[in-house]
Amino acid sequence: MSAPKVLFGFHAVGVRLKTAPASIVEIYVDPTRRDARMKQFLNRAAEAGARVIEADAQRLMKLCGSAGHQGVVARVQALEGVRTLDELLDDLQEQGAVPLLLVLDGVTDPHNLGACLRVADGAGAHAVIAPKDHAAGINATVAKVASGAAETVPYFMVTNLARTLGELKERGIWVVGASDDAEQTLYDVDLAMATALVLGAEGPGMRQLTRKTCDALVRIPMMGAVESLNVSVASGVCLYEARRQRGVLRGV
Numbered sequence: 001m002s003a004p005k006v007l008f009g010f011h012a013v014g015v016r017l018k019t020a021p022a023s024i025v026e027i028y029v030d031p032t033r034r035d036a037r038m039k040q041f042l043n044r045a046a047e048a049g050a051r052v053i054e055a056d057a058q059r060l061m062k063l064c065g066s067a068g069h070q071g072v073v074a075r076v077q078a079l080e081g082v083r084t085l086d087e088l089l090d091d092l093q094e095q096g097a098v099p100l101l102l103v104l105d106g107v108t109d110p111h112n113l114g115a116c117l118r119v120a121d122g123a124g125a126h127a128v129i130a131p132k133d134h135a136a137g138i139n140a141t142v143a144k145v146a147s148g149a150a151e152t153v154p155y156f157m158v159t160n161l162a163r164t165l166g167e168l169k170e171r172g173i174w175v176v177g178a179s180d181d182a183e184q185t186l187y188d189v190d191l192a193m194a195t196a197l198v199l200g201a202e203g204p205g206m207r208q209l210t211r212k213t214c215d216a217l218v219r220i221p222m223m224g225a226v227e228s229l230n231v232s233v234a235s236g237v238c239l240y241e242a243r244r245q246r247g248v249l250r251g252v
């Protein structure tokens, strides 16, 4: 999991304050924002002992490279204790948890990746996996859109996605690809067992080799005129169906 050097927005900085306050180098805030949300945020920052520096909107914009900072930008250190995918899977096995993984084959839009991380967190997925050379990395925009989930969901970028999917299969994880032209639907398959859900890129979908490596392909029924869903929406539909089949408890 690679951490951004800069986080911005109330959600992204707020989650870091909550989960790893010691990793915050300093927080820059816009002193002209004096609303309840900012007051609450400043109280939390003070409780966590974070260093807070006032900065005008122009400086904030320069620090994070976006106008969407909401008056809050933080410089942070990379999180320690970063694990490999293998270590994470070993831990899950030890805990008796049934893995639920989201695999994104070539999602390059930071907004889509952020939204996928957000829904992965919501549905209790254990990790998100993507190919190193074919995907967006975690940056400040991804962290902002993820609303804190870039801090909570491990994101692994792997050198060879087909090989990683093969390794998941060797561990007994059922690899299910989502494709709008699949014969069976999402509701026809068992997602209560250890599962990796594989979704494709915004334009071309899954690569051929990725598709071939899947144990099964499923489609989300489309009832209207459009052919496919946005990848983050499709991720949400698939992950929550897996969650529904497993019961609502996290880690089941």
Ligand SMILES: C[S@@+](CC[C@H](N)C(=O)[O-])C[C@H]1O[C@@H](n2cnc3c(N)ncnc32)[C@H](O)[C@@H]1O
Pocket (backbone or CB within 6 Å): 177, 178, 179, 180, 181, 198, 199, 200, 201, 202, 203, 204, 205, 206, 218, 219, 220, 221, 222, 227, 228, 229, 230, 231, 234
């Ligand atoms: C915008 S879609 C790309 C559509 C592309 N034409 C394709 O062939 O997959 C991005 C990804 O979301 C998933 N997806 C979107 N709509 C879907 C549907 N109706 N059924 C299954 N997966 C879907 C697929 O994994 C797809 O690759």
